Amino acid sequence: MRDSTASPVPTGDRQPWDVEDIDRLLARPARVAVGRVGEPPAGRPLIGFTAGVPDGETFPVEEIGRAVDHVLATEPVQALEYLPGSLHGLVELRRLVVERLEPEAGLALSEANVTITSGAAQALENIGRTFLDPGDTFLVEAPSYRGGIGAFRGAGGVPVPIEMDGHGIRLDQLRTTIERLAVEGRPPKLLYTMPTFHNPTGITMPLERRRQLVEFAARRRLLLVEDDAYGDLRFRGDTLPSLYSIAGGLGVLRCGTVSKTIAPGLRVAWVKGQPALVDALVRMRFDNGTSAFLQRIVCAYVNQGAFEPHVRAMVELYRHKHQAMDAALGEHCSSYASWTEPDGGFYVWVTLPPGVDCVALQEQAWDEGVGYFLGTAFYTDGSGRDRLRLAFSNVPIEQIPEGCARLGRALARAVAGRA
Numbered sequence: 001m002r003d004s005t006a007s008p009v010p011t012g013d014r015q016p017w018d019v020e021d022i023d024r025l026l027a028r029p030a031r032v033a034v035g036r037v038g039e040p041p042a043g044r045p046l047i048g049f050t051a052g053v054p055d056g057e058t059f060p061v062e063e064i065g066r067a068v069d070h071v072l073a074t075e076p077v078q079a080l081e082y083l084p085g086s087l088h089g090l091v092e093l094r095r096l097v098v099e100r101l102e103p104e105a106g107l108a109l110s111e112a113n114v115t116i117t118s119g120a121a122q123a124l125e126n127i128g129r130t131f132l133d134p135g136d137t138f139l140v141e142a143p144s145y146r147g148g149i150g151a152f153r154g155a156g157g158v159p160v161p162i163e164m165d166g167h168g169i170r171l172d173q174l175r176t177t178i179e180r181l182a183v184e185g186r187p188p189k190l191l192y193t194m195p196t197f198h199n200p201t202g203i204t205m206p207l208e209r210r211r212q213l214v215e216f217a218a219r220r221r222l223l224l225v226e227d228d229a230y231g232d233l234r235f236r237g238d239t240l241p242s243l244y245s246i247a248g249g250l251g252v253l254r255c256g257t258v259s260k261t262i263a264p265g266l267r268v269a270w271v272k273g274q275p276a277l278v279d280a281l282v283r284m285r286f287d288n289g290t291s292a293f294l295q296r297i298v299c300a301y302v303n304q305g306a307f308e309p310h311v312r313a314m315v316e317l318y319r320h321k322h323q324a325m326d327a328a329l330g331e332h333c334s335s336y337a338s339w340t341e342p343d344g345g346f347y348v349w350v351t352l353p354p355g356v357d358c359v360a361l362q363e364q365a366w367d368e369g370v371g372y373f374l375g376t377a378f379y380t381d382g383s384g385r386d387r388l389r390l391a392f393s394n395v396p397i398e399q400i401p402e403g404c405a406r407l408g409r410a411l412a413r414a415v416a417g418r419a
């Protein structure tokens, strides 16, 4: 029998944990903050060009609802259990990826070339843990997507930045950096690149540079990680072949996602590669698989015929939003700043006038009622103070001119204060 008079289990020290207590426990990569992002003052309404997310008003709620009903009516048990068999993902969805979601001109691919992940974010983490040992170098565009940098750093990788020009990553600098790293005895294993509608710059790499990059990487057995989160959202110009297709499917892992086209809450994405690379990724997955339910919902949604028209509508929407932003920046900011002109995606990358710092400018911008993403957040070495990112995707189109006017007023104040 239990002794009800026994003293309670000792509780020890119930003092709250200090930040230092937690910091002491952190793994080394977790101590590296990739450009901290400040919080705007509470209660002040901002026009926020901050988040790189789709326009929530356009989520295809009815069609997703029909897909959910269809899945629960036709395959309820399969949808709610672990996906049996393999961590590669649902075979039907992997086939849809190569046939409809992301076909590659001139390549005959099958489900063996695809694994499904919970968002492209998981794909990048999976790639990092599969190919990088702690201390291994990886090459990254400067600037680059902070989630990608973080995923590879999380695996213990050490980023080495390569500058971009208006056509993407600079191949001259890539060459000299690789030579230097070879001399230093730390050759890089992979290059993380976004050749199409780059985050944060919006830049697209032209065909000739794509070919040169693929050839350069193939000769050195440098793995290319091609992040193509925005590739479907082209509102100008002709579609270009992916690095993956130029490489004939060899030595490239191409990541795609439905987050920017359908909805990020679905957490459905994929990696394409030669089967040996895909299998290596799957061996390093310990997550019991991507949600069978969500994968089946995406299949049902695409099979309804809803995907392609939805993407066409999104392209039109973002074309108009981008036009609104470009025109308003021209009207309100052209005396102070210059900016990129993307052919697709969500972002415009702004270069600030000399002496204006994106971190200091943020206070004035919040004061005027506009938000942006700090340029410094996209670099690994503290640079980017003269840059900022504007996302036009999720701001109602009628607010875009006013947001740019507010940015113009903040810039005017910063320039006046500089003198």
Ligand SMILES: Cc1ncc(COP(=O)(O)O)c(C=O)c1O
Binding pocket: 052, 118, 119, 120, 121, 122, 145, 147, 194, 199, 227, 229, 257, 258, 259, 264, 268, 269
């Ligand atoms: C370039 C890039 N890659 C990957 C992701 C992650 O996407 P997902 O929602 O599929 O994890 C994002 C999201 O912002 C992104 O911008």
